[in-house]
Amino acid sequence: MDRPASPPPVPSRPLLASLPWPARRAAGIGLLTLTLWLASFLALVAG
Amino acid sequence: MSDQRPRRPWEPPPPRPWGNEGPLQPWDQARAQVEQGFSRFRAGTRGLLLPLFTWPLFFDAIWEIGTGDVRGLVAAALGIGLTVGATATLRRGRKGDTQRAALMVGAASGVVAGLGAALNPLMAVLLGAGGWLGTRLLYDGAVQEVAPPAPPPPPGPLDEHRARLARIAAEPRLAGVSGALAGVLDDLSARPERITEARRFLVVHLDGLDRIRERLQAGAEPPEGLPKLLEDLTSAADEMRDRIRAEETAALDIQVKVLAERLRQEGYA
Known part of the structure; x- marks a missing residue:
């Protein structure tokens, strides 16, 4: 029986997916604070 | 390989080898209960963190109503509405809902930054992209999304x-x-x-x-x-x-x- 010359390519995981989940969650909360919260706060200050 | 991924706290432990199950130790039982409780808590509160980020907008909306600034009021309403919509989408948990919710949060961040805070358009776009990425980081893979249920078959003539x-x-x-x-x-x-x-x-x-x-x-x-x-x-x-x-x-x-x-x-x- 013919065997394939090389194993089928494994789809590479995105860099962010390779981070452990607590780091991703913490980064998510941090980023949302820097963006959504900051934008809301600036809107309040500007208003 | 996905088998190498460390198990998350809310995921059930893998089954033991066949014939080697043995009775669960009290410590394992307690741990399983804690994990199940955490899993239920996380599924039940999924997405509820998002509206908390927009708390300044509630005060901003009251202020804008007082001063009669329509533009600021529209920005605040869009920011709150899109975020609440993203929460509802996340809690629905269908396939692709995390991506949809992330887009909504990104749009909310951009609109509030550009319209409400009057930042320059580049900063608004950057903040919008950050909102999108933050939501993806926070919620991607947190729960297994399911395909929408198949519609019921059309009624027959009889x-x-x-x-x-x-x-x-x-x-x-x-x-x-x-x-x-x-x-x-x-x-x-x-x-x-x-x-x-x-x-x-x-x-x-x-x-x-x-x-x-x-x-x-x-x-x-x-x-x-x-x-x-x-x-x-x-x-x-x-x-x-x-x-x-x-x-x-x-x-x-x-x-x-x-x-x-x-x-x-x-x-x-």
Whole structure:
């Protein structure tokens, strides 16, 4: 029986997916604070 | 490989090898309970963190109403509405909902930054992208998204009649005639092209029987003429079945004659 010359390519995981989940969650909360919260706060200050 | 990924706290532990399960240690039981509780808590509170990020917008909206600044009010309303919509989308948990929610949060961040905080457009776009990325980081893979449920199959042409007949058959005094009408429905489902011509017959009979059933179930005494009427309805149903069968027989007869004639013309018979 013919065997394939090389194993089928494994789809590479995105860099962010390779981070452990607590780091991703913490980064998510941090980023949302820097963006959504900051934008809301600036809107309040500007208003 | 996905097998190498460390197990998350809310995921159940992998099964032990076959024949090596053994009783769970008290520590394992306690840990499993804690993990299940955390999993339920996380699923139950999924997405509720997002609106908390927008708390300044509530005060901003009140301020904008007071000062009459329509632009600021629209920005605050869009920011709150899009974030609440993203939360609802996340909690629905269908396939692709995390991506949709992330786009909504990104849009909310961008609109609030550009319109409400009057930042320059580049900063608004950057903050929008950050909102999108933050939501993806926070919620990607947190729960398994499921495909939307398949829509129910469209009702068949006889389903409504069958439902009415089932109600009629529940009355024991109408069992005979409902059996005969069930035979008509069975014949019609085998020959759907006859449904159109039998529709009037079905509507008249099922209407009348449904009303009789209502009165009987309301406690009415069956009048003297009822058995005769039910007999007539039963024989009408039998006649309808005979007619359907006779029409089928006639159609088959014509087909046989046509085929025989064609074979004769082609010289095969």
